[in-house]
Amino acid sequence: MWTARPVWAILLTVLATFVAAFSSAVALVVPASLPLWQRVVAGCATALVAVGLVVLWRRHLVRRPWSGVALSWSWRALGHSLLGIGVAAAAILAAQTACVAVDACAWVPLSSAGIPLSTILVSTFISAVLVQGFPEELLWRGNLTDLLGRRWGPGVVLLVTSVAFGMLHLVSNGSQDGVGEHVLYVIMATALGFACGAARLRTGSTWAAVGVHGGFHLAKGLVPAQPEHLAVLLAAWTVTLVVGGLALLLVRRPTRSRSHATADRP
Template sequence: MWTARPVWAILLTVVATLVAAYSSAVALVVPTSLPLWQRAVAGCVTSLVAVGLVVLWRRRLVHRPWSGVALSWSWRALGHGLLGLGIAAAAILTAQATCVAADACEWVPLSGVGIPLGEVVVSTFISAVLVQGFPEELLWRGNLTDLLGRRWGPGVVLLITSVAFGMLHLVSSGPQDGVGEHVLYVVMATALGFACGAARLRTGSTWAAVGVHGGFHLAKGLVPAQPEELAALLAAWTVALTVAGLALLLRRPARLRSHAAAERP
């Protein structure tokens, strides 16, 4: 089927990512502008749209089982998700602490944002996991990785999905300004894709990739650091995520699983 061919699969994944994101664009609004329950609903819509698109793609177009996306429900899956979250959070907090120590950033207390701490935590989780981590990893490290894995080896798939994921962020809105910061932002997103892909490859579970992606956003959202220059913080995140990805790949390489193999409950 043509939708399983590499170029078309990547392009359709980009389209599906944008459709899922914009299907509940209200979930991306500044936290104070919407009631918490509405943001939770919007986040769930984003995830459900991504699930629906993948189900339709796999059942109607490529005729491949859901197991290929490696998102089974099990205690092992929970462990993989927490592992990814912990690795990403440790990497990002280390990067930010390094920036603070080098006087390139300063910590921003959550108490200073004028929102109850509980609401900040829940809102950040909605954005980190429901809006970004789960739907994007389902599409990129779940479905797309499985489709490309039918044609290429794990290393090639990891490289291609990481670069394509990074390039998608050329259209991302954010605080980056100027050509240099936009380029660094794409490089950082590529490093995030690499770390997520490495977690998927290392564990055989897309939940580990969801954990890495969610952990990245949770760490920088709940323990924020304000940089003097955004480029310094982007560079620190890039290095930290790359090191985390390499650590996942290099640790006990004999136990690495093929990304095309589905996780068993």
Template structure:
């Protein structure tokens, strides 16, 4: 908004009419998209790779492959650049969800991040003026979210982990 890349869509026209359906929409997102994808990507692949690779390598691989698979998704991207930015944004979502799993120690936090991402798009719709810029901002925001979720696992986080205040997966 501040950069002029998008404007808020008229809420009364876009969200208000479908607001009564939001609980159903959320259930569909959780059951049809967020939970199945997180079960596959974080619940299976991330868990499987965690036994073989470093935590950093697992985060990178799972995030990039999750993003790359979104080449098959439909999006409003018109140009090759926008399509690539869409994949980067999907990778950033994958990173935020992977970080949520690492931080929370269970799949549900990743499902919550994934669900929140999609619900946010429905409750706060925008009209793109510069879709590519919107994607860059969104990707950066998701990446910062992922790093923020991992930050407690730094120096002070290791102390908290040792004291049992942060959920982690045991080896």
């Protein structure tokens, strides 16, 4: 089908990302005074829009099984998600700590906003996971990675999806100012896409990519740092995300002994 061809698949993924992002507008701008359950409903709606788009795409346009998006429900999925969260949180905290050490950032207490802690926690989770991590990774590291993997090798798919995901952020507003910061923001988003793709490739599960993406925003939201020089913080995030992605790809899994492997043979 034409929607499975690389160029069209990437363009449609970009379009689907904007559609899901539009549906998340309510979750992103609702005032903090709204009841928490309304914020949860708004975030869940965003995730459901992404799921609906992928289901329609795979069922009616490319006729591929849902299993290709690698989002099975199991205890292993929980482990993969936690692995991704841990890698992303370590990367972001390392970057922000380094920036604070060179006076490029300053730590910001969560209580400084005057918002109840429960509201902060729920709102951060909604934005990090339901609005951004889950729907975007379902589209990019789930559906698109599966479609491109039918034509290209894993390395090429990882490179293409990372660059395309980064270029998507040309229209994102991350408080950047000037051409230099906009370029660094795109490069940082590419590094985030690389770390997410590495998690998907390493584990075979899109839940690991959701964990990396969600963990990135959770760490930023729950351990915030106010940048004095945004360019330095963006560069630091880029470096640590790339290091985290490379660690996922290069660290070898433990192997069983030869006697165990022989005993498993029929």
